[in-house]
Amino acid sequence: MFWGTRKLLEALATSHPLVVIFDDIHWAEPTLLDLIEHVADLSRDAPILLLCIARPELLERRPAWGGGKLNATSILLEPLTEGESKDLIANLLGQAQLDDAARARIIESAEGNPLFVEEMLSILMDQGLLLRTNGHWTIVGDITAVKIPPTIQALIAARLDRLQGEERQVIEGASVVGQVFYSGAVTDLAPEAVRPSVPRHLTTLVRKDLIRPERSESLSGEETYRFRHILIRDAAYQAISKETRAELHEAFADWLARITGDRVSEYEEILAYHLEQSYRYRADLGPVDDRATSVAARAAQLLASGGRRAFARNDLPAAVNLLERAAALLPPNDIGRLELLTDVGLALLESGEYSRADVVLAEATRAAEASGNERLKAHATIASLRVRLQTNPEGVAEESLHAAERIIPLFERIEDHRGLARAWGLVAWAHQFRLRAAERLDALERALEHARRAGDRREEVECLFYLTSPPMRGPMPVSQALPFLDAIQEQARGDLKVESGVLWAKAMLEGMRGRFPEGREMAARSTAICHDLGMGMFAAVNDAEALGFLEVQAGDLIAAERAVRRACEILESGGERSWLSTLAADLALILCAQKRYEEAGRFVELSRETAASDDINSQAEWRRARAKILANEGSLDQAESLAREAVALVRDVEGTFSHAPALSDLALILRQAERPEEAVEVLREALRLYELKEDVVSAERTRRLIEEISATGRG
Template sequence: TGPAGVGKSRLVADLVQAAQAEATVAQGHCPSYGEGITFWPLGEVIRRTAGILPEDSRAEAREKLAALVAGDTDADAIVEDVGHLLGLTDTTVGPEVLFWAVRRLLEAAARRRPLLVVFEDVHWAQPTFLELIGHIAAWSRDAPLFICCTARPEFCEDNPDWGAGSANVSRIELAPLGDTDSASLIGNLLESGNAPARAWSSIIDAAQGNPLYLQEMVSMLIDDGLIRRTAGGWVPSVVVQGLSLPLTLQSLLVSRIDALDAGDREVLEVAAVMGTAVDCRALRELLELAGEEQMEERLSRLIDKGFLRADSGGLERVEFPHALLREATYNCASKDARAELHEQFADWLERAPQTERAGESDEVLGFHLERAHQLRDELRPHDDHSRRLADRAGGHLARAGRRAFSRGDVMAAANLLSRAVNLLASDDPLRLSMLPNLSEAQMMTGALEQAGATLDQACYGATEHGDLAVLAHVVLVQTLQRLFTQPEGWVEAARSEVERAIPLFEDLDDNLGLARSWRLLSLIELSACRYAATGEAMDRSAQFARLAGDRREELESLSWLPLPLFAGPAPAPEGIRQCQEILDRADGDRKVEGTVLLIRAALEAMTADVGAARTTLASAKDAFEDLGLQFWIAGPVAQFAGWVELAAGDPVAAERELRPGYEALRQMGESSWLSTVTAFLARSMFAQQRYDEAGEFARITLETADGQDVYSQVLGRCVKARTSCVG
């Protein structure tokens, strides 16, 4: 980490050059317009690691992914899940499963050849992407994999706990250069060895230790002919101390850009609109130059002057050596020019082959069209062309937002959907249809006030337009929201709303609405410990989700479906059989697999097969550890492991399983699973005749359990009653 221009990119470039002989190197850039573009840099890294080319078909790209993980027992699942990220499959993948698949893919690549992954400018990265990097760092094992990230100091201030406490993470802070080192850098740039600091004191003072300022200042002096080459290297042709120097790095960069030939500057400005990394095919089309030779000549000149650098593949792709240089160039272009270029680049992206536009292309297209609209609207407010740009941008951002929502990336979904809503006309049906999802995403990110305001908009719009389907979806989200904000009396009110919604969705043939209605009903039944009804409702939810083609909704229902088998009326052998059916329906989803195995372990313990139960529990824990789901390990895994040991008559082993989960949940500040884990811990204490401790844990259970949490309330009250009798 370090301030802009301090040398992060230079150090990374040296690291990459040194590693290339012995390792595969893959780099990804977090774009400055990265809000909502969660996995864009990861897509770059995976394509480079697997050798996926722009001209490859989807089938060819999948084959390259498969070759990378050949021999892995989970190869098919990894290819399917990572393929979703690249837009190669239509599979919907939740964040936990995606994290697992990406980690396994990178580990497989690293075992073939050491792998260096570089993510630049992670201060612009999305929270979910940062979680992914943290997951890989925390859980990767037995693979020569090195991840290098660069960021500005504010990143550490905003994310103080990121990577903290992990033995696999080191942080290096780059500080500004001192005067002596600054003079040495100038001497090296001028090929004249160590230059005396006093000869360059005015430049050194202005730079304040920033290496990029020193480098750009020397380049400007050379461009202006104020330094000339001699046999002994470059020497000043004027007294440097007497020069009028730019006061800031930004003004220095602007001075260098202003001094460029008009044609070279045009090339640079067009490239700046496209981003930090630039596809030269698009650049050529946008420039409308006479031919490829002229563009290459200009690019070569810009590379020689340090404005651009060529990718390892030659002039097929170039990039700005520093984000500050791209920002300065972008700001030098007029608003009119930028608006036109953003639109032209979006047009080019839409015409590009599908594999090149895979993954998060809607996010990128949406950004460029949104930016074109904003710039044009500032110059010519509310003209027809600006309205068309807004509609196009809104459509792309809406698709991107719904995709983010379906994979559980709620931060990105909230960002993308809110931008789409702001762009689309108030009477656009697409805008109205997005509002329920936007509200749910806002609610899941903790922005409850915004979520309520969005629901109010949706309710008003649906009522005004007579859209019963949207209105019914709004009511479902409102009902779910009240569970978190107004839990008293929720069960009765929620049941009433669901019973009204189901016939309406049946009449509208809205399978997704039915899936959500039945899932909400299952939560109502679960809160009352009506397990048979819970299982029936959850199963119907999964079936309707499959009919709707919403894999995320289906998997969410399937992950809860095994629970009624544990506490419901089905005999244990029948429950074990149904667990296998659920596994078959989950088709390899690791989260569902872990949940099913937990329940199967408990059912096996009911049949007195404790050995099988312990083996199954270990497999369940492996699944959750593979996904990095610490919450699930501390909560459900600890609870069922404790239950199995209590059923086996070993309360000491039960305490050994439960106590780490109890401590972890307390540290997390979680209460829903904590109350149940604490109740089982109280039971284990009672079985060991440690009655005072049992009574204390029973008290904690009743304090942390919600009044409508029947299961925890019953467990806690039973232990409390028994300790009272003993006392």
């Protein structure tokens, strides 16, 4: 959604500058604010002005918007001065003149609020003290005795109180629909005796400037209207009793479902909101009867459907919001609620909100155990293990494999293909810890098959996304990996998340081929897509892995350090440990290459502290970095011992990504220890692995080093 909106605005701005106005965004949902921020932060080379109008309380939610944000300026609108208020009154009344006392009372009460001035003049019109004759306003009678309410809310409420009974019923029904409403809906919500008069009453409300005709097309062909100000809608709504609100919200949901017909799925979230409100008011009034329970169930079903669609398109804030609301509407032991809690936990995991995910999934696990439902317990277990793999990974890879051995037969027996997709996905994560590329590839392909059999687009996309890693990290030669990735992208049918994974892998493969400009462009596009999709934490990891490798290959250690250091900071602040342990070791290696050994030591310790004992890559990489530090200090025996430990950890790993660099580091220590023959022998093994992978850059670098050591006969 973010990417598509930004691209649309950029396209519209190609022919001429574009101004986009967002009004009253202090009432906006977090996702809309994130979208505005996304466009402001990432739009480039497009003349777009985002004009956001809001009350100062917006800054409580987005403090950075008040100042200091790049490409942004804040303008605080001061209240109208006394002179400006006089001008406003004069412009509104034209030739009619208020006496000084009446004008002063209005200006003093308004305190610079132009809406207050307008509404006060509207009260005078409602009371017949201001009449329009011959195109001009004329004062009739004594207006100095008119009581002026103390606040804008009281002022609007006073205007509504003066409406006739049927007019009041019409505007209250409209307020339930929303700021924009439809004449057909208002007619349906009105008492049966009032329905024939609804068009006439709407015309009256337009004349009284409480509502205005709206140009947007109606759902069912009848006229559309808008409240002149949201405060008018709020005041009308607040005047309705809770019991009546409950009835009207349910009635509007029924009308909307009926009028949209085959397109009802497009309006599920609106339907869900109104049913949810209906249930909430019934629950407030108590007790919760069968009808209230039925309304809650309808709302939960619609919210769950919308939440899962949001999850599938990677709108994570919306997914969490909708799924949590759906779960909250269902009884504690309801099977649907337990399924929703697992989905909420997974959405929070994807969002990087690990602590919240842990709490939600712990509740899901307890509830599933209490219910005795083995299927739900298995789903909750898989999701909980996925969170722990990121936040507390010690021993979790082994535990995940054992759990999968128990769970997969259960899911096979009951033909839960969605569960099987998740279980095999968990197996794939465990194999990633152990750098088993072939086993991981097999697990992901099994997961993909079950996701498709389940018809679960989100699980399918997840599998395709993670399938982009084994061809790059594993033994598959570059010439085979590139078409393999093209096939994955073709299967994804335009999914942006999968495209970001394909570009990430291709960027690193291009780095192996020495095509650095192409690789940098792919890495930048991949990271930009992650940002577009709201995957902020993953975007940082994506950038660190792709650019960290690519720039080291290209010899730009400063650029590599910048990308990896930024990711480490984001991961550490977010409580993530799995990626952090690997990237901290990567950063230590980059710093060692710059001879900044003391600083590198700090990141070696960070990696050691956060790495799980069975996280092969992290365990090998921090040993490599520590060995370099020891060698620089002259402790060559200790350095060699650690370097050999690193080689032993990755010796049986398929491919070159971890094994060949560990061999190269060991060879450099042997060279420093004046054992050139051994160094050359180790380097030749590294060269063999690089050539099998078709990593021409690393292979050429290794050949030169072999020639150099062979020519000198010593380090």
